Amino acid sequence: MAMDGRAQQLWIFIGEKDRWQGKPLYLAILETLQRHGCAGATVFRGLAGFGANSLIHTVLLLELSTDLPIVITAVDREDRLQRVLPEICGMVQEGMVTLAPVEVVKYTHRVPGPFPPGLTVGEVMTREVVSVRPEAPVAEVLDKIIGGDLRAIPVVDGDGRVLGTINEEDLLIRAGLELGASLRAEVAALGLGPSGQGAKTAAQVMHPGMASVTPETLIPEAAARMADEGLKRLAVVEGSGRLIGILSRSDILKTVVDALDEVRAGGRPRANLASKVEDSMRPGGVSVGLDAPLAEVLDGILESRSRYVVVTDAEGRVAGIITEGDILERAGKKVRPEVMRAVGAWLRGGRVPSGLAIAAKDKRASEVMSQPVITVPRTAPVSEALKIMIERGIKLLPAVDEEGRFVGVLNRSALLAALARRGESGGTGDLSS
Numbered sequence: 281m282a283m284d285g286r287a288q289q290l291w292i293f294i295g296e297k298d299r300w301q302g303k304p305l306y307l308a309i310l311e312t313l314q315r316h317g318c319a320g321a322t323v324f325r326g327l328a329g330f331g332a333n334s335l336i337h338t339v340l341l342l343e344l345s346t347d348l349p350i351v352i353t354a355v356d357r358e359d360r361l362q363r364v365l366p367e368i369c370g371m372v373q374e375g376m377v378t379l380a381p382v383e384v385v386k387y388t389h390r391v392p393g394p395f396p397p398g399l400t401v402g403e404v405m406t407r408e409v410v411s412v413r414p415e416a417p418v419a420e421v422l423d424k425i426i427g428g429d430l431r432a433i434p435v436v437d438g439d440g441r442v443l444g445t446i447n448e449e450d451l452l453i454r455a456g457l458e459l460g461a462s463l464r465a466e467v468a469a470l471g472l473g474p475s476g477q478g479a480k481t482a483a484q485v486m487h488p489g490m491a492s493v494t495p496e497t498l499i500p501e502a503a504a505r506m507a508d509e510g511l512k513r514l515a516v517v518e519g520s521g522r523l524i525g526i527l528s529r530s531d532i533l534k535t536v537v538d539a540l541d542e543v544r545a546g547g548r549p550r551a552n553l554a555s556k557v558e559d560s561m562r563p564g565g566v567s568v569g570l571d572a573p574l575a576e577v578l579d580g581i582l583e584s585r586s587r588y589v590v591v592t593d594a595e596g597r598v599a600g601i602i603t604e605g606d607i608l609e610r611a612g613k614k615v616r617p618e619v620m621r622a623v624g625a626w627l628r629g630g631r632v633p634s635g636l637a638i639a640a641k642d643k644r645a646s647e648v649m650s651q652p653v654i655t656v657p658r659t660a661p662v663s664e665a666l667k668i669m670i671e672r673g674i675k676l677l678p679a680v681d682e683e684g685r686f687v688g689v690l691n692r693s694a695l696l697a698a699l700a701r702r703g704e705s706g707g708t709g710d711l712s713s
Contacts, residue, residue, distance in 0.1 A: 288361050289382045292352040292368065294375040296325065306350045309368060313354055316364040319387075321354035355382060360508070394536045394699050395499045402495025404535050405516045405525035411436045414443055414483035421446055421482050434515060435486045440522040442515050444486035490515045495524065500700070503532050507700035510693070529692045530670070536663075536699060537670045557665050558658040560698040561679045561688035567592050570599055572645040577602055590678050591649045596685035598678050600649030655680045658687055662698065665690055 298305035306323050313321045326349035354361070361379065369377055411434045412421050425433055425446075432447035492515040493502050502514060506529060516525035566580045567590040580589035581602070591600040654672065656665045658679045665677055669692065676691040 286358075287355055287382055287384045288358045289380050290321075290352075290354045290356070290361055290365075290368075291378045291380070292372065292375065293377075294350050294352070294372060295347045296350050297347040298350075298372075298374065300371050305371065306352055309352055309371060312367055312371070313364060316360065316367075318354055318360060318364065319356045321352060324351040324353070325349075326351065355384065394539065395503065395532075396535060396539050399499045399535060400495060401493050401497045401499060401502050401514075401516055401527050402525070404499065404531050405495065405527045406531060407525045409434065409523060409526050411523065412446075412482045413437070414481065414486070416482045418480045418482070418485060421485075432513065434490060434523060434526070435482045436523055439520075442490045442492065442517065442521075442523050443483070444488045445490045446482060446486045492517045493527065494518070499532060499535060502527060503696060503700040506532070507693075507697040512693075529696050533666060533692060533695060533699075534670050537667050555662050555698070556658065557656055557660050557662060557677075557679050557690055558688070560662055560694050561658065561690040562694055563688045565590055565678070565686065565689045567686055568602075568645050569594070570644065570646040574643045574645075574648065577645050577648065588676070589645075590653075590686055590689075591645045592686050595683070598653050598655050598680060598684070598686050600646070600651040601653050601678070602645060602649045653678060655684075656690065657682075662695065666695055669695070 292309060294305055294309075296304075296306075300308035310321055310323065328349075365377070365379070410424055410428045410430060412424060414435055414437065416435075421433060424430070432445050434442050435444045435446060437443055491505070491509065491511055493505070495516055495518070505511070506514065512529055514527045515523055516527055518524050566588075568577055568580050570591060570593055572580075572591075577589055581587055588601055588603045590598055591602060593599045654668060654674060654677065656668065656677045656679055658681055668674065669677060669690075676689050678686055679688045679690055681687050
């Protein structure tokens with residue numbers, strides 16, 4: 281984790297006998313800080329002290345059972361400490377929690393975790409970057425996104441410096457397109473062309489700026505930043521600011537898979553990736569039954585940020601999966617163009633188009649879903665799930681229990697966050713070492 285300049289220092293004052301859910305409170309707090317990806321923390325056991333009750337506690341030979349003072353301190357970025365602070369405060373029933381600004385003069389640490397040591401962004405980034413100029417018409421942007429199977433595209437000036445980015449949502453909402461880029465292929469297959477593109481340019485619909493790193497940045501640092509800020513990709517720029525590559529979550533996860541392959545081939549041992557899928561997955565998820573009507577499926581997709589629903593049988597076992605594209609491709613072939621425009625409005629967050637429900641009124645989830653679905657046991661090691669996702673190009677894996685029942689979803693974002701936390705902390709990160 282990159283940390284320099286202004287930061288904050290957390291101080292927690294508690295007693296040695298304080299407990300939380302059956303374990304010493306100081307240990308529970310350390311585990312909480314580690315789970316939130318904090319850079320490190322240190323626990324001090326005091327020789328003597330007193331608190332609000334004015335009782336003086338010492339470590340005299342005859343008073344070994346005395347409740348000695350415990351101090352926990354951690355230095356980290358303000359945003360990270362602010363996220364963990366409410367949980368910490370809820371755990372401290374008696375004591376004091378303070379936060380003070382500090383200036384980090386130097387912060388160095390070894391880089392443990394699942395990433396090959398010394399690996400830089402420049403070694404794994406995608407070098408062939410598809411980009412557009414700010415004056416490019418939206419129609420050109422859309423064609424490039426569809427043609428390259430991209431989720432976003434950078435906008436660069438004449439010198440190759442990044443001015444902004446355009447993703448599917450920008451095309452859908454800012455450019456006034458009635459269908460998302462990921463759906464245009466399905467719509468084209470139905471013989472319906474996109475409309476509403478107007479004469480807008482890339483500069484008019486882009487998000488200004490793009491998070492960036494240099495090619496010399498270490499992969500664990502880039503992974504931690506993407507996990508912390510919820511980024512799907514980073515621009516890789518040289519000293520002059522010129523764009524020379526893109527680093528995606530997939531690029532980073534592939535480095536871990538490659539490292540696992542090296543171990544299997546007898547290479548140097550890597551960090552342990554045997555933690556279970558259930559430790560990284562998103563519990564639960566949006567699901568519908570086999571007999572669910574299409575309108576219910578549409579509602580479920582709207583609830584899911586990833587635009588999918590899992591179809592389960594009567595016993596809760598995974599039977600299939602449905603995306604927005606599945607609905608258009610399988611249930612929308614008899615839908616008129618004006619109804620497709622209603623689908624576009626729905627994808628922007630509007631109501632379920634009644635025309636689509638009428639055109640496919642007899643359709644059920646079992647008729648629209650894609651099958652079979654690759655699943656992963658919740659007790660499987662993360663390395664197994666990661667390898668499946670990278671080798672098969674899968675963006676999400678439904679997790680199942682011992683009876684095959686749907687229990688959660690593992691996606692690239694959750695994997696990256698888990699690996700980044702492991703790479704940063706690797707332990708309690710004692711500041712005194």
